[in-house]
Amino acid sequence: MNSTLLHLGEIVEQGAKRFPDHTAYSMGEKRLTYTELEKQSGQLAATLLAEGVQKENRIGILAERSLESFVSVYGILRAGGAFVPLDPTSSVERMAQIIEDANIRIVLTTPAQFRKLRSLDRVLPFAIKLIGIGPEKLSEQKNHTSCLSWDELMATETDAPVLKFSASQLAYIMYTSGSTGQPKGIMHTHRSGLAYAERSARLYRPGPEDRYASHAPLHFDICTFAYFTAPFCGVHTVVLSEGETKMPASLAQVLVRDQITFWYAVPLALIQLLQPGIEESLSQVPMKWVLYGGEPFAPKYVRRLMELWPNSTFSNVYGPAEVNQCTYFNFSEPPQGEEPIPLGQVWADADFLLLDPDTGKTEGVQEGELCIHAETAMQGYWRQESRNLSPFFEANSPSGIRKQYYKTGDLVYFNAHGQLVFKGRIDAQIKKRGYRIDLAEIESAALELDGVQDAACFSTLEGENRIIVLTYQRRREEEFKEEELIEQCRRRLPSYAFPDRLVELESFPRTSSGKIIRGQLKDWIEQLNVHKQES
Structure with a gap:
């Protein structure tokens, strides 16, 4: 599948020409055709330029899964800005860290995020402008100002801007956890985003006849299939x-x-x-x-x-x-x-x-x-x-x-x-008594047992001894004894890699995208033990 696109914003412009009345995104009873996506993102792009947005300015998106998030992404891209997803489930402190680090002065949002915005207002040292929430909601806030609501934005009659783009221009920043505690921003350009859309389209060959279920939130990197690949191919995405x-x-x-x-x-x-x-x-x-x-x-x-x-x-x-x-x-x-x-x-x-x-x-x-x-x-x-x-x-x-x-x-x-x-x-490999042990191998051995739904391993020091702890969650409909899991590990693992302790959990600490947060397992278990002792 060959493409002559120069920037990511052209995906929706091309889509409106190739699949004008085809549904681009739907959510429940709401629908957004490719023509509507192109028009609304163009209106947003014009509004952003009127607000003074310049090339590569970082613009935040704080929104739940919604059709507005797709309009936001393409409106920012077509205005020459770079979008920065803000995880609605993260703490206000982490969100403020990202906003300050990226110097975000405009945030696209929805009324559903009002409480989060009210809390954010108390910790941010500078004012941000909001698009997507009306001024009547912000009367008690000191930092936030409102440009216009989504209804007001969609009522504006403006033409989409025509800008010159460089393939190396910044398109988005995806923040992930940093080892120092400070979130790190991964910078992607229009070139890297388009390269992903083109190669994934070539490999999987989705088309207008397909319906894709968009499960990943915007702040999780695999969302790029829903935001870039699917519209590149004219797919109907169900959000x-x-x-x-x-x-x-x-x-x-x-x-x-x-x-x-x-x-x-x-x-x-x-x-x-x-x-x-x-x-x-x-x-x-x-x-x-x-x-x-x-x-x-x-x-x-x-x-x-x-x-x-x-x-x-x-x-x-x-x-x-x-x-x-x-x-x-x-x-x-x-x-x-x-x-x-x-x-x-x-x-x-x-x-x-x-x-x-x-x-x-x-x-x-x-x-x-x-x-x-x-x-x-x-x-x-x-x-x-x-x-x-x-x-x-x-x-x-x-x-x-x-x-x-x-x-x-x-x-x-x-x-x-x-x-x-x-x-x-x-960094998941450890040394114990001179042996190099891969914790993922222990998890894999545990998962082979039918009754185990999920497993995760971590190591910790107790005094001078290195201890391996295997945590697991059993499937609801499956019954098995812990001795069976112990025997499974003995069959599959070398003796030096055998876990020192097994801990059954009812649930795991997870990211909003569903991945186990292994770095929190030790604290998670300690908190559970405290709760058990208190009860």
Whole structure:
């Protein structure tokens, strides 16, 4: 699929010409055609320019899952600005950190975020202008001012601006957790965003006949399929509400009602559907593609889903937010055994090397840190010059050309079929009694037991001893004894990697996108123990 687009804003301009009356996005009873998306984002772009927005100015988006968030993204892009997603579920303090760090002076929002904005008003040291909420809501606030509500914005009669763009121009900043506690902003350009849209479109071939369920929120990096790839291909995207993403029965109803054909989310979202009373309805869904990423998908769950969707193709999608996607493994037959599903191969127009973490060599390495050179890669980290040097290094590509590579921090190896397989994070490896132990291997062993829904491992020091703790959550309908899990670990793991302690949890600390927050497990368990003692 060839494209001559120069900037991301052209996706909706092209969509309005190719699919004018086709639904671009829907949510419940609300619909937005490609023509309406182009018009409304153009009105917003003109308004932003009238408010003084200049090239690469950062503009925040604080919104729940909504049609307005899609209009916001393209309005900002077409005005030449860079959008910065603000997670509505994050703390006010973290949100203020991001707003100050990115020097955001305009925030696009919705009335549903009024309480969060009221709290934010108390901690921000400077005023921000709001679009999407009327002035009547802001009478008691000191910093926030209102330009106009969404209804007022849509009533304006303005033409979309025509601007000159550079492919290297900043398009968006995606903030993730930083090791110092300060959020780090991943900068993506129009070039990297378009490269992702074009390559994913070429690989998965979605079209106007498809219906894609948008599960990921805007602040989670895999949302780029819904925001870029889907409109690039004329897909009808069904935007899931907050409740539908959290209630498996409601999600199943949407999949059936809207006859979803394309899916992309973390594995947990589909695992939760595999329960009595819900699982049976999934056979009515005409699923063609199931894309998943963020965490490994246990083969036992994949097999059950493939039985329900026998005509579907699954794709293990891998790529840190810094590079968007970079590898894929597509498969239409159920995986055999419990071995991890491969990452597969690096996709088109990308190069990779394996870096030996001990020697620093890249030649002839069969297991090492995956390093990527791709057009989908980030420009760097926002306002962190020292950090911008650390994840990159220069090396000769397989073709002999000197290139810059991004170090993913993920250990991979080649299997017997020449496919890349994820082994674990470099920072998730520990040394215990001289042995190098990968915590991901312990989690994988636990997940093979039918009764285990999720598992996560961490290590901690108790005195001078290194302790490995395996936490797990059992499936509701499954009964098993802890001794069975102990025996499973003994069968699958070397003796030096056996966990010292097993802890059953009713739930895990998770991000708003569903990924387990492993760094919080120790504190999570301590809090649970305190609550148990108090009760």
